[in-house]
Amino acid sequence: MKATSTTNVFAIFILFAFISFHLPSLATAELLDTDGDLIQNGGLYYILPVFRGNGGGIGRTTTGNETCPLTVVQQRSEVDNGLPIKISSLALILYLYEGLPLDLSFSAVPLCTPIPSRWTLVKGLLGGKGATVKLTGFYENEVQGWFEIRKHLDDYKLRFCASSNNNCVDIGVKRDDEGNRLLVATEDNPFVVMFKKAKSSYSA
Structure with missing residues (x-):
């Protein structure tokens, strides 16, 4: 693990270029929350x-040898909405569309993590295979890239795209040995989700 996050200027440049080039073609489907409203750029949602x-909303916990809640998980209780999540794009738009490159981050940040608590994929933590969704800034084998929201039938799924090759993978849920419902990269079992407005940030 590493103590501080690193800034990848080139990756940011590539991301801006990706947004500029692809925005007209990506902006084809509006994203709606559970009230039927457009999802706001920078808005807070469960x-x-x-x-x-079979589980609730999205939160964070400690796994393995972590001493800080770095692992993004689905809450075990169905009635637990999880934590408010900021969904944002670098594009200068008010509302989000399907396929836009996104940052996902928790609005409430534990003292042991950097600000903001953005999500990323970290490779090789599931018995040396696969990739797990974690908070940025602590693991050497983080994957540079971005998240996106895609339609899945009448609902939505999350995907992660690597900036090195633009390859995208679905995000699913996998139980670990302690019963945590980890968010992980998956090829055949996406986590089908909806977005509920969060009225205010959650106090850590």
Whole structure:
């Protein structure tokens, strides 16, 4: 693990270029929350499962040898909405559309993590295979890239795209040995979600 986050100027440049080039073609489908309103750029939302009865919203916890809650997980209780999540794009727009490169971050930041508590993928933590969603700034094997929201039938799913090759993978849920419901990269079982407005930030 590393103590501080690093800034990848080149990756940021590539991201701006990606947004500028692809924005007209990506802006084809509006994203709606559970009230039927457009999802705001920079707005706070609970990310909840569409299919109830097997876990709640998205939060964070400690796994492995972590001493800080760096791991992004689905809450075990169905009635737990999780933590408010800021969904934002570098594009200068008020509302978000399907396929836009996004930053996802928790609005409430524990003292042990950098600000903001952005999400990323970290490779090789599931028995040396796969990739797990973590907070940035602590692992050497973080994957540079961005998240996006895509339609999944009548609902939505999250994807992560690597800046090195623009390859994108779905985000799913996988249980670890302690029963934590980890958010992970998956090829065949996406976590189908909806977005509920969060009225205010959650106090850590």
